[in-house]
Amino acid sequence: MLRAWTASKCGKANIEKLRNYYRPGTVTLSNGKERHETWLFKTKDGLTLWKHNWTPIVRHTLIRPDATLYDGNWTYWATRKGQAIDTPVKVAKLLKKQKGRCTWCGQYFTPSDLTEVDHIVPRSHGGKDEYKNLQLLHRHCHDDQTALDEERLLYS
Numbered sequence: 001m002l003r004a005w006t007a008s009k010c011g012k013a014n015i016e017k018l019r020n021y022y023r024p025g026t027v028t029l030s031n032g033k034e035r036h037e038t039w040l041f042k043t044k045d046g047l048t049l050w051k052h053n054w055t056p057i058v059r060h061t062l063i064r065p066d067a068t069l070y071d072g073n074w075t076y077w078a079t080r081k082g083q084a085i086d087t088p089v090k091v092a093k094l095l096k097k098q099k100g101r102c103t104w105c106g107q108y109f110t111p112s113d114l115t116e117v118d119h120i121v122p123r124s125h126g127g128k129d130e131y132k133n134l135q136l137l138h139r140h141c142h143d144d145q146t147a148l149d150e151e152r153l154l155y156s
Contacts, residue, residue: 002041002049029054075100075109090117094136104141114139122149 002021010017023042027035027050041049067076078092079100087095094117100108109115118137121127137145 027054030056073111075111075113090131090134091115091136093131094134097131098136102138102141103135104137104145107138109136109138116142118142118145 006018006021010020021041022039024038025036025040025042025048027037027040027048029035035054061080063080064076067073074087074092075095078087078095080096095109102109115136116139118135119127119129120133120135123129127133
């Protein structure tokens with residue numbers, strides 16, 4: 001198609017006319033490798049039209065065969081997509097960020113677990129209400145962490 005377009009612009013395409021649109025050059029691919037090409041469709045500014053085979057293939061993770069959106073396994077869907085039905089957005093994003101694990105005990109969350117959102121740096125100590133300062137914990141892990149934080153405050 002590009003050659004046909006060039007021919008329509010240049011008439012009978014000879015080497016001199018083609019050099020207005022096609023130039024030799026090197027292209028740096030997204031994986032960092034360089035590729036030397038003899039004829040690149042390239043502007044005078046240096047912009048290059050990529051070929052299809054230069055675009056990396058991105059493989060997608062398949063959904064578990066036994067999983068449906070309505071099976072009640074909110075931890076699977078929130079970990080996978082960052083959203084789940086009947087799950088608060090904040091909890092779903094934290095599940096995805098933490099890859100489905102509790103930051104205190106390291107165990108995976110299950111649909112029956114009671115979870116709580118906790119501030120890493122407490123708001124009373126200047127911590128902000130931002131995702132980078134939030135973590136999702138099991139309720140009993142949150143109780144343990146809070147008790148430990150209060151004990152540190154007493155002895156410091």
